[in-house]
Amino acid sequence: MSRDLAGEIEKLLKTANAYIKKKAALCALRVVRKVPDLMEMFIPAARPLLNDKSHGVQLTAVALITEMCELSPDTLHHFRKVRMVPQLVRVLKNLIMSGYSPEHDVSGVSDPFLQVKILRLLRILGKGDPDSSEAMNDILAQVATNTETSKNVGNAILYETVLTIMDIKSESGLRVLAVNILGRFLLNNDKNIRYVALNTLLRTVSADLNAVQRHRSTIVDCLRDPDISIKKRAVELCFALVNNTNIRSMVKELIFFLDKSDPEFKGYTSSNIFLACEKYSPNRRWHIDTMMRVLTAAGNHVPDDSVSSLIQMISVSNSLHPYIVQKLYQAVSRNYSQQPLCQVAAWCIGEYGDILFASDLEEDEPVQVRTYYMNKLDLDQLKSQSYDPGQRDCFQVTEEEVCSLLEKMLQSTALNQVTKEYVLQAILKLSTRFTSSQKQIQQILTPYSMSLDMELQQRSVEFFALSRSYDHMRPGLLERMPPMENKNKAVEMNGNGDVDVNEDGGQLPNDSQPSQPPVAESNGILDLLGGDLGSPAHITMPVSSKQDTSQAGGIMDLLGLDITGNPEPGLGAPALPSADINLMDGLLGGPVQTNSQPSINLLGGPLNESAPFIPPITAYERSGIKVEFKFERDNSNPAVVNITLHATNSTPNPVSSFIFQAAVPKTFQLQLLSPSGDSIPGSNAGEVTQVIKVANPQKQPLRMRYKLSYSSNGMPVSDQGEVSNFPQSIYS
Numbered sequence: 001m002s003r004d005l006a007g008e009i010e011k012l013l014k015t016a017n018a019y020i021k022k023k024a025a026l027c028a029l030r031v032v033r034k035v036p037d038l039m040e041m042f043i044p045a046a047r048p049l050l051n052d053k054s055h056g057v058q059l060t061a062v063a064l065i066t067e068m069c070e071l072s073p074d075t076l077h078h079f080r081k082v083r084m085v086p087q088l089v090r091v092l093k094n095l096i097m098s099g100y101s102p103e104h105d106v107s108g109v110s111d112p113f114l115q116v117k118i119l120r121l122l123r124i125l126g127k128g129d130p131d132s133s134e135a136m137n138d139i140l141a142q143v144a145t146n147t148e149t150s151k152n153v154g155n156a157i158l159y160e161t162v163l164t165i166m167d168i169k170s171e172s173g174l175r176v177l178a179v180n181i182l183g184r185f186l187l188n189n190d191k192n193i194r195y196v197a198l199n200t201l202l203r204t205v206s207a208d209l210n211a212v213q214r215h216r217s218t219i220v221d222c223l224r225d226p227d228i229s230i231k232k233r234a235v236e237l238c239f240a241l242v243n244n245t246n247i248r249s250m251v252k253e254l255i256f257f258l259d260k261s262d263p264e265f266k267g268y269t270s271s272n273i274f275l276a277c278e279k280y281s282p283n284r285r286w287h288i289d290t291m292m293r294v295l296t297a298a299g300n301h302v303p304d305d306s307v308s309s310l311i312q313m314i315s316v317s318n319s320l321h322p323y324i325v326q327k328l329y330q331a332v333s334r335n336y337s338q339q340p341l342c343q344v345a346a347w348c349i350g351e352y353g354d355i356l357f358a359s360d361l362e363e364d365e366p367v368q369v370r371t372y373y374m375n376k377l378d379l380d381q382l383k384s385q386s387y388d389p390g391q392r393d394c395f396q397v398t399e400e401e402v403c404s405l406l407e408k409m410l411q412s413t414a415l416n417q418v419t420k421e422y423v424l425q426a427i428l429k430l431s432t433r434f435t436s437s438q439k440q441i442q443q444i445l446t447p448y449s450m451s452l453d454m455e456l457q458q459r460s461v462e463f464f465a466l467s468r469s470y471d472h473m474r475p476g477l478l479e480r481m482p483p484m485e486n487k488n489k490a491v492e493m494n495g496n497g498d499v500d501v502n503e504d505g506g507q508l509p510n511d512s513q514p515s516q517p518p519v520a521e522s523n524g525i526l527d528l529l530g531g532d533l534g535s536p537a538h539i540t541m542p543v544s545s546k547q548d549t550s551q552a553g554g555i556m557d558l559l560g561l562d563i564t565g566n567p568e569p570g571l572g573a574p575a576l577p578s579a580d581i582n583l584m585d586g587l588l589g590g591p592v593q594t595n596s597q598p599s600i601n602l603l604g605g606p607l608n609e610s611a612p613f614i615p616p617i618t619a620y621e622r623s624g625i626k627v628e629f630k631f632e633r634d635n636s637n638p639a640v641v642n643i644t645l646h647a648t649n650s651t652p653n654p655v656s657s658f659i660f661q662a663a664v665p666k667t668f669q670l671q672l673l674s675p676s677g678d679s680i681p682g683s684n685a686g687e688v689t690q691v692i693k694v695a696n697p698q699k700q701p702l703r704m705r706y707k708l709s710y711s712s713n714g715m716p717v718s719d720q721g722e723v724s725n726f727p728q729s730i731y732s
Helices: 002-012 018-034 036-051 055-071 073-081 084-097 112-126 130-146 152-167 172-186 191-204 209-213 216-224 228-241 247-260 263-280 284-301 304-316 318-334 339-357 379-384 399-411 417-430 438-450 454-469 471-477 520-529 549-559 583-587
Strands: 369-372 392-395 490-493 499-502 617-622 625-633 640-649 655-665 669-672 687-695 704-712 715-723
Touching: 002 018, 002 036, 018 036, 018 055, 036 055, 036 073, 036 084, 055 073, 055 084, 055 112, 073 084, 073 112, 084 112, 084 130, 112 130, 112 152, 130 152, 130 172, 152 172, 152 191, 172 191, 172 209, 172 216, 191 209, 191 216, 191 228, 209 228, 216 228, 216 247, 228 247, 228 263, 247 263, 247 284, 263 284, 263 304, 284 304, 284 318, 284 339, 304 318, 304 339, 318 339, 318 399, 339 399, 339 417, 399 417, 399 438, 417 438, 417 454, 417 715, 438 454, 454 471, 454 715, 617 704, 617 715, 625 704, 640 655, 655 669, 655 687
Parallel strands: none
Antiparallel strands: 369 392, 490 499, 617 625, 625 640, 640 687, 655 704, 669 687, 704 715
């Protein structure tokens, strides 16, 4: 129908009746949207409509030309070539300079709808075209300075003017004027206008940072706005404005915001403060002070990678170790309910606890812990005694007090198992640094030799084994860690399954590959959680684009494992096949079978009578999250077992960002295929499945260490452990 009527519509665009021309232009607009091939028919008739005296005809003509320019680059070039910009500038100027017209007046502004449409078309015509941009600079400056701002219609025109100025190749002075308009918007009482201004400034920062910096104080004031959308945009804009010159003042304001902010802001804000400090910090002392301050302000919302980053920085700050360990001891003695703070403090006390008793410190104050009286007396005692609230109790730290604090942290129900592993490791370290507390340390560790948590039990048993049979080796095994390097290195896997790391992020040449993969970067976290599965393990990451290599590397460091990823083709390593190819067949010498995705029996039974039934097991069950393993022998290779993971959620709240990662000893081969998703509905309404292929050529008992992470109610949850109760039938 559009093709049949296009000719008639084109004729009606030339009629003398303004009402009919307006309706014909609107009809042409819809025809162009439906059939872009008919655009050439309306191009000659569209431009004369701009000279019509009727504002309605002009408005529909501008809308028609805008649509054609957006749909066709050739049409856009045509209108630039016929010098459409001067004609539009003339129409816009007449609107600004014309007197009062009751027919088109809206709150004292002459036809704001037509002005906004013309400004938008000017933005399209001027983008990337210096000549067109130069022709419209003057009129844009005139609109920006003469438009009334007391009414909302004026603000709409100014907003469109700002967008046009920032999109075209405008003069620097005009850009400053546009940013100043947005700065005035930030002072407006209307929340929508303030939000629009922040949103536009966020896009403008990259174009003219200095102009936006002039409004920094107004932007910071928006952090105190009760509207959550405005606060979110203000926080993003504040981080975009941070640089070497304002890092101190901006971080101070952001930490103040962090203290008062809602929980949903704490994780984002703390993570970005860490990144800003790492990039712009003036000195290491200020950097570490700020990071410790963020730990106390953000509490349990600090991301795990920020904890690792702070530990790495502390390890290389040798001259600040006395100051750091004192500050952390003070902080954790006042409040040990915050997981990230306790993890960093436990690590530092374990490594540098002996410095608490040093007498020749370079700091201005002696190393003594100052605590408020509330740390020593409970509230009932305070009621019966008169204390000055500003008074402080000072006492010298003793080994017994340090050990007692760590024991309280171990017994606290507020700390999770990972944090308690940090604390227990610190106690083990202190057994070689403290001389008079050996008996107290043994008493602390004794109950944990029968702990239900595998890691806590393992550390305690290892300690007692060292103390009884290998006491001469204990000082060497628990000595102070060397400084940890912080290098972003690319990790590749060569054909032999070894990890090749190059300093500049590439793969090492074949003739220079080291016999052992470098592990200096992971030793720091390894020493915290300790040990591996008896030998280095091979792991293949899930074939998923949602996980980046930095996240995978951090997780593997925690597990104490090597990483094997997919090598890039053409770099001396063979390209891995796609996910539907059975990698286990090729690894074990058999023929590679394509399209060998295992058929899964969701009931857990055998798919045919000849295949023996392997009973399923529960690998993980905590806080409503249950992970079950179901097994099936691979038909193409009897040494390969296909494990299907089924993750369900019995809580009423849905779970998002679900990630399951696993590692096995080096005698095995493991491959994780892509999961069915990363969201688990609540109340057992759905599940996430993932296939894990395990090759066991030596028929040894299988052990698998896993790391599981997800988000529930906006709170990140991370857990890890080991599965060792695999059915005996999978080994035969």
